[in-house]
Amino acid sequence: MHDFTTHGGFRVLAFVVFIGLSLTLTWWASRRAQGAAGFFVAGRNLSAFQNGLALSGDFMSAASFLGVTGLVALFGFDGMVYQVGFIAGWIMIMLVVAEPVRNCGKYTLSDVVALRLGGRWVRGATSGASLLIAMAYLLAQLVGAGALASLLLPIGANAAILLIGVLMIAYVLFGGMVAATYVQIVKAILVWTAAATLVLLALSYFSFDLSALFAKARAGSLHPDKYLAPGAYFTNRFDAVSLTLALALGTAGLPHVMTRFYTVPSAVAARKSAKIALIVMTSFAVMVCLLGFAAAAIVGPKEILASNRSGNSAVTLLAATLGGGAGSLGGELLLACVSAIAFATILAVVSGIMISSASAIAHDIFSNLVFAGRAQDRKQVRVAKIATVVFGLLAVALALVVKSFNVAFLVGLAFAVAASANLPVILYSLYWRRFNGSGALACVLVGIVATVGLVLVGPAVMGPKGLIFLTTTPWFGLSNPGIVSIPCGFFAGWIATVMTSSKRLPTDTRADTSFDEQQLRMLSGYGAESASRH
Amino acid sequence: MESIELIDLEFRRLQALKEQPQAVSLGRLTQQLARQRNRFVWPLLIGSLAVYFGLLIAVLSLPGWMTTAIYGEMNLGLLAVCLQMALTIGTFWAYCAWAARRYDSGAAALLVAAQSAAMETDHA
Numbered sequence: 305m306h307d308f309t310t311h312g313g314f315r316v317l318a319f320v321v322f323i324g325l326s327l328t329l330t331w332w333a334s335r336r337a338q339g340a341a342g343f344f345v346a347g348r349n350l351s352a353f354q355n356g357l358a359l360s361g362d363f364m365s366a367a368s369f370l371g372v373t374g375l376v377a378l379f380g381f382d383g384m385v386y387q388v389g390f391i392a393g394w395i396m397i398m399l400v401v402a403e404p405v406r407n408c409g410k411y412t413l414s415d416v417v418a419l420r421l422g423g424r425w426v427r428g429a430t431s432g433a434s435l436l437i438a439m440a441y442l443l444a445q446l447v448g449a450g451a452l453a454s455l456l457l458p459i460g461a462n463a464a465i466l467l468i469g470v471l472m473i474a475y476v477l478f479g480g481m482v483a484a485t486y487v488q489i490v491k492a493i494l495v496w497t498a499a500a501t502l503v504l505l506a507l508s509y510f511s512f513d514l515s516a517l518f519a520k521a522r523a524g525s526l527h528p529d530k531y532l533a534p535g536a537y538f539t540n541r542f543d544a545v546s547l548t549l550a551l552a553l554g555t556a557g558l559p560h561v562m563t564r565f566y567t568v569p570s571a572v573a574a575r576k577s578a579k580i581a582l583i584v585m586t587s588f589a590v591m592v593c594l595l596g597f598a599a600a601a602i603v604g605p606k607e608i609l610a611s612n613r614s615g616n617s618a619v620t621l622l623a624a625t626l627g628g629g630a631g632s633l634g635g636e637l638l639l640a641c642v643s644a645i646a647f648a649t650i651l652a653v654v655s656g657i658m659i660s661s662a663s664a665i666a667h668d669i670f671s672n673l674v675f676a677g678r679a680q681d682r683k684q685v686r687v688a689k690i691a692t693v694v695f696g697l698l699a700v701a702l703a704l705v706v707k708s709f710n711v712a713f714l715v716g717l718a719f720a721v722a723a724s725a726n727l728p729v730i731l732y733s734l735y736w737r738r739f740n741g742s743g744a745l746a747c748v749l750v751g752i753v754a755t756v757g758l759v760l761v762g763p764a765v766m767g768p769k770g771l772i773f774l775t776t777t778p779w780f781g782l783s784n785p786g787i788v789s790i791p792c793g794f795f796a797g798w799i800a801t802v803m804t805s806s807k808r809l810p811t812d813t814r815a816d817t818s819f820d821e822q823q824l825r826m827l828s829g830y831g832a833e834s835a836s837r838h
Numbered sequence: 839m840e841s842i843e844l845i846d847l848e849f850r851r852l853q854a855l856k857e858q859p860q861a862v863s864l865g866r867l868t869q870q871l872a873r874q875r876n877r878f879v880w881p882l883l884i885g886s887l888a889v890y891f892g893l894l895i896a897v898l899s900l901p902g903w904m905t906t907a908i909y910g911e912m913n914l915g916l917l918a919v920c921l922q923m924a925l926t927i928g929t930f931w932a933y934c935a936w937a938a939r940r941y942d943s944g945a946a947a948l949l950v951a952a953q954s955a956a957m958e959t960d961h962a
Contacts, residue, residue, distance in 0.1 A: 381904075381915055381916070381919075385894075388894075388919055388923065391922075391923055391926050392887075392922065392926055394930070395886050395887060395890070395926055395930070396883065396887075398929075398930050398933060399879050399882060399883045399929070399930075399933055400879055400880075400883060514910075514911075515909075515910030515911045518910070518911035518912075519910075519911050522911065529905075530901070532905065532911065532915065532916060533901050533902075533904045533905040533913065533915050534898050534901045534904060534915060535901045538898070541895075541899065544894075544898055545894065545895065545898065548891075548894055549891075552887070552890070552891075571945075572942065575934065578930070579930065579934060582926070582930055583927075586923055586926070586927060589923065590923070735876075820865060820868065823868050823869075824864070824868045824948070824952055827868060827871050827872060827875065827945055827948060828868075828871075828945050828946075828948035828949040828952055829945070829949055830948070830949050830953065
């Protein structure tokens with residue numbers, strides 16, 4: 305028994321149990337994911353509650369559960385900026401994006417834009433942006449999974465990346481959106497329950513005196529004077545604002561989040577699912593912040609840093625300590641549960657990204673661009689399955705190549721591209737009558753070029769803290785380009801539209817009609833895709 | 839032959855007259871609903887984001903003030919974070935309440951109008 309606990313036996317067992325459960329779900333889901341709608345959007349038959357849990361699961365990623373807890377434990381107040389930024393992103397989603405997207409789209413985010421602006425170039429550009437976001441996000445998650453493996457399980461980084469890659473491909477290949485969603489739901493329940501249990505245990509440690517917890521966390525921290533105030537982590541306040549801008553506006557442009565709104569039968573159900581997601585996410589965000597403070601107070605920053613420089617092990621160390629200490633039965637049991645849940649988190653998030661990428665390749669590129677909308681449903685699903693394997697293997701291969709680099713900036717890049725390229729196109733096409741194809745192309749191209757360009761010459765890639773030219777000063781001072789790239793994307797779309805459209809042109813009557821038709825569909829759901837019958 | 843063409847022309851003229859007011863009213867209903875939604879949603883969105891970023895900038899610009907204690911270890915900075923989260927929930931609560939009371943019935947009426955217009959066009 306002693307050998308079993310000290311060699312991570314419980315963790316392996318918990319991990320194997322989760323894999324078994326998720327594969328059973330996939331087998332069950334494979335019988336429900338019939339036809340293109342079944343494969344890409346779960347037949348639009350999910351309830352608001354199910355979709356709400358799945359949406360909150362996308363938010364409750366390893367970055368939140370492990371990364372933010374670590375940041376709060378080490379840097380206190382500044383770590384909370386991430387959580388607040390993610391939550392604020394939902395204001396935009398709930399008010400102006402979720403319901404219109406549900407009514408106007410079919411399988412992908414590009415469908416929303418293509419409803420009015422039918423050009424091949426526009427669809428090509430928007431689906432390209434979606435794939436770029438997906439690949440950046442996927443790479444960051446896979447590399448993160450490799451790094452976490454050494455902390456949580458007795459397997460190496462390469463094995464962890466390969467295992468997660470294979471499972472991600474299997475879920476999507478056999479179960480499509482149904483499997484990806486149910487894995488996400490199970491994970492959301494597990495991770496929320498784990499966080500709540502740990503918070504209760506941590507609070508009971510301080511006899512439910514919150515002030516005592518904060519006081520001990522501050523007293524033992526590396527920066528006691530700045531721990532409960534800003535300034536310990538973000539030394540440049542423009543960088544903090546830039547990051548928050550990308551988080552607050554980028555969430556509404558993330559394809560894997562937006563396509564989840566297609567899985568419910570109506571716009572009202574989309575609104576209800578956003579409501580459920582917000583309740584679950586906000587409570588989780590509060591719990592994660594409390595766990596960070598608890599880890600600082602109970603485990604201590606020095607021990608956290610000794611285990612992992614970025615603080616990712618804070619929550620696992622806290623679990624082990626609350627359970628009775630490392631090596632004890634209770635400690636190992638809690639550690640095993642938290643470790644398995646952390647892995648489940650990564651698996652569920654990458655599966656969601658994978659299905660949205662497969663949809664973009666099969667539906668946007670193959671069906672609409674290559675076959676001009678004439679591809680049959682069965683063919684689309686077949687291509688999506690091939691795309692899942694190819695795109696998944698490409699992501700795994702790239703993750704194995706770049707795993708030794710610090711690629712955390714890729715998550716910021718994904719959010720910044722989503723906010724600078726995808727969001728302007730979505731908002732303009734939904735709400736601006738004059739918006740046209742030239743404007744859409746300008747938004748996407750300028751948004752992508754500005755974001756990627758500024759990241760490449762910024763401190764995340766160039767300079768002493770970057771990947772290349774370590775002796776030079778970065779040309780752009782901010783790690784997060786959102787504060788510049790987001791206005792660039794919006795401005796490019798506006799100026800290109802204004803310069804290329806005129807109310808006197810006869811084509812504008814057609815544009816007017818298509819905008820009116822889109823407004824009717826967006827507001828009433830007339831002509832919107834309906835749920836398929838079982 | 840001539841009389842048949844005349845009858846056909848008259849029939850088309852009557853049909854056009856019959857369809858025109860319907861199309862106009864559907865378009866007008868759509869525009870009314872869009873205006874109603876935009877009038878509520880955009881100010882709410884801009885206001886919420888302005889308060890959110892205002893709080894963020896205040897927190898980052900005035901780190902000294904943020905350490906001002908309110909109750910125990912609770913200080914102004916932590917209160918600002920709590921306010922930001924509450925703001926998101928409050929904004930969505932306000933939107934849901936407004937949508938249930940003012941918007942959903944309008945959207946349902948527009949859907950019915952669009953469906954009946956389509957049915958009449960098919961019928962004709």
